[in-house]
Amino acid sequence: MASKFPSPDEFDDQFLTCAVCMLHYRDPKILPCLHSFCKDCLQEWATKQQPLECPTCRIQVSLPDQGVDGLKTNFYVNNLLDFAAAKKGAEPGVPCQVCEGNVEGSKSWCANCAKLMCESCTQVHRKFPLFEDHEVTNEETLKAEEGMSKFHPKRHCQKHKKYELEFYCESCKALVCTACTVVDHRPGKDHNPVELATVAQTRKETLRGLLQDIEPRLKEIEASVEEVETKISNLDFAREEATVRAEAYFNKLADLLQKRKREIFSQIDEQCRVDGKALQIKKEAIEFELTGLTSAQTFCQQAVEHGSDVHVLEVGNQVQTRVETLLTKQLDLESDWSEFQFVENTALVDLEREVDNFGGIMTSVDVSKCEVAVKPAIKGFECFAELTTRNQQDRPCATNSKAVKTNMKDPSGKTVPTQVQMKSEGLWEIAYTPEVTGKHGLEVKVNSQHVSGSPFIVDVKGNPVLTIGQKGNGVGELNGPIGVAVDKEGNIAVVERYNKRVQVFDGHKGHSLSTFAIDGENPFGIDVDSGGRILVTSWGEDHGLRRYSKEGKLLDTFKPDCLLYPHGFAVLQDGRMVVLDNKQKSCLLLKHDGSIIREIGKGHLKRPAFVSLDESRGVLFVTDSSANKLFAFDLEGNLTLDFSRQGGNGGKLKNPFGVMVDPAGNIIVANSGDGRVQIFGADGRFKRTVATVMGGSATGIALTTDGYIAVACWSAHCIELYKYM
Template structure:
């Protein structure tokens, strides 16, 4: 029962104003002992003269005089005091009697003077709470484990201190709870301010919303009215054209009809004349009319009317089918609700930029809850300026909900400034520094020196791009394959390849790593190993004809082409390693790396000592070659790594470091860059258009922008 005294019902009963139904704000008590907020009573008083209690309609003002005693009902004198616990007004005589009762000695008596001075019930005059179990005992303790208010007697009987009970003096508990409430209030105040500010913003937006909706309706109406007008104009043009053709064709047909009727009448007349002469005329008559009939018939036959086909119909053709036009119409106009975007929470990812290349930075637009959201293109602006302050043209394209590409093509090197705004507000961190490098500067370098630690290399020989777009590197000296994030260069994982001298690498259609190995000591140590995506060895292939395998390329069906320096040819192998055919024997001198053009069933192989690239089909027939020894455009100084872009263009790096691009037919197109690292080996093209180059002597992988 003690817990009931501490319940919310008790608190609400004495803390709620009956008028506003809220907790008391500056409470005031009427002579009838009903309590109300000061403001509520003031407002009530303006409506009620004389003043009446809103609850019981008793007349009187707070702390007013002349109220009868509620015990003797005013028989002795007027009320002079108030018992807080009994909640009744007492005259002086009844007050003295009230104080003499032993069971009422703990009650708090407030005099009329104090009551009037307080203008209500101050905190010191609040009624004491008595224990419901021990009615003469005041609740003075709080049992923490039970979360219950108790009296002194309870601490002796039901809540004796121990393991299960811990009565604490109520004042200290109240102070602690007051501090807790103050902390909560301190936390509430900032939120309250935010809610108030947002409420004002919502009210403003609610006020402006009909205007924007009406404007959208006007724009949509004008847009579709224009479309309707265009269709109506086109309809009138077509109908008018049909009418013109109708007149022209009709006149033409009428003219042709008249000419044919005239010719037909002449032919019929002449023919009938001749028939009559032949049937009924004498020989003399036939001879006499023959000349005349001949002349008439010859005239008719030499000037015949035109019997060729004339336009006889006017036909309407739809041009654009109704169904196709319907698809276009469904895409005409787009309605979107403009979301309030917090520009300070939006973010921009600045990517390395290279002069003369198309580069992109990424913008994420988010709402006030931090969720990606779409915004109107007109609400996003991106301005790029070069070191001299000149503007560089930029383009914005939304690639997905809240994901934007900001593309630009800087023409000079140096520090550029990119300012990005959303809904007129600057994105956090804007303007951003965009460092534009020359084409010969790698946009990303992985590894810095020789070592065996994470992200370090010992003679990297080849690279490939896995199914996730990450870069796999053959770390030859450390006998392992390392996987790196192609965008950041961060080391993701590695796995060992316990065999001498791993050389080339490629990824098969299932995402497995195919690695070639060279044993410089034993002729039987040459092999090809296949590893799962997790780096587990799945199979080992040892083709009989393999002598010095280098680059490898895997076809979609699992077959593979291996450049064999010892055989001076390329081997086309089955997935199990068995030989299908030997390709290029007698033509190749030192084949190094291989690239596939799967769309044409061709493969390209660099011949380091031949200073050219050989192109074969899978049947082993040489299709063409390109390149020769030299330092000019399209020439090679020992070609090494090779790869093919999605358009079929061929990218080749030679020993001098030049990254050259050739068309699908081997025609020289351009030079992308000159690799800074020494002795470049295998290369690969990443999904975001970077060429990864394994720099053998410098123990690093460099990425160059490819356009």
């Protein structure tokens, strides 16, 4: 629940304690979610967890380039710690920390020296020219009710140590001193230094407005939590009432109904458990949002009411972004739970023929509003359909698992086993593994009633699930497809050797979206950078690496002296590139402008073909078509793995070309020599063969956004998509 925000003097040790080490903060750093932790604690946490998550709210954190050091410092907490120490030191009986005596009389605190001084030492301290700029707070200020609000040690410029931070350069969004406004931030078209107080006041007004918006949202969420708690407390009453009514009914049926009686009790208990679980999940989800908003409110109010101008300017944008994100986030605050009860479905006179229908649990599910979504199904793989159970208000709602019945038949009428599992409130996953291709029938019932559309037709396909293109030079046709890449939208870009063009296809339906001609005699590798631009290599005459816009406009051509015979390549998220040079028999790690960083693999590679990057581990995988090997190097150039499978069919590498690393760390390799696409573990251990492609020659490969492997089939002049996991 929300409570009145305490003054600085009322903060206890818990507020000043790091949630990781449970000690007072040491150099507290602020995460984007506005939670603070010791710098050392965060650095240790970051070494154990990738990606980094906030220890409190579990939100993923993207650290700046400087790592934890680049996070904002929570100067407000630092000031509070200093203030608490100074205030405690000013209590009677505490000796001066300079002369180590004089426990009587008033005392002052020097923020620069972090020392408590008696009156005599304070006078001496003020006389030294070296200490004339030190911040000294007297005992009256320390003990005053508004003492903390006046306890703001001056902040000095990192570059000009003697000068305070008195200006804010709006162009650079940086705190600067007087000297900076003359040297690095001179007023003009590139810099606009403004006095701190002016900018800070504007920022505070913005934050005050956000604070006003937070309060009604907090009340709304709190009310929802209370409503869910009330419904949770009513579960036992609903169970008791339903059980009593069921007991009275089944006692009349005697021995004949004992079995059905136990089934009904089981349904009641399960309904209570399911509802309780769903409501508990709902409560936790709402409380999670409440915690995040309350935390942001606390931090925002700290900044507005007690933060210095410097602190407000340092964290204001961050606070504003966090609060605005929370305020605009769409929340589902409705629990949608209705009390269940036992109902009599059959009169006693119909006992013998209606035993199985005696009794039941009536829930809020409206079968007419339930929906089933059938996902693409592939022979031999676990496949899924999703059932959404809804109430009369057309909102997802939970029910007990016995109320959901499924049945699947293959084309011959044989039953295909299905499993039903509730994934979240109102969402059910129906899993099955078809053994044959063709149209299957999936029957779905809720409370013994067919869901609209049941039985559903599920068209089970084999591998490949989609074939794109055929030989030719027209739109949608391919001639010598060698490299393939997938963009963020799931479209498949193919570079054609003989048509000397790039053609982009829809990754779901396979129709051509666009084509554009490319320069260079022998195009080979292709990749898409983080901005959606397409990069293509070509070897031979007019060789190079070229970058094109999505529309096919040539943007850049890279022809560094180190690049002689470029083949496969890959681009990193930060814009760096790894290009294989077939003539130099090595990999070239290049900057985003094409200049070389280092050469990798020299002395190991004979005829490198394609490369794939595992950026999470900083490893690149290279196929060597001449050596029939796969090599792995780190970005520093160290060899970490190489393997070859020459004997037997399982895992044999025969002129390996395309290579890709999936999110689980599996290595997928395509053989141009026999067309096999195979999966290996991160340690090189062979797992299985996915397929042998049409035409028997697989070149480039890529992973689609929905989990398929797109394979360039050189001899068959097409792209094939395979399900592999």
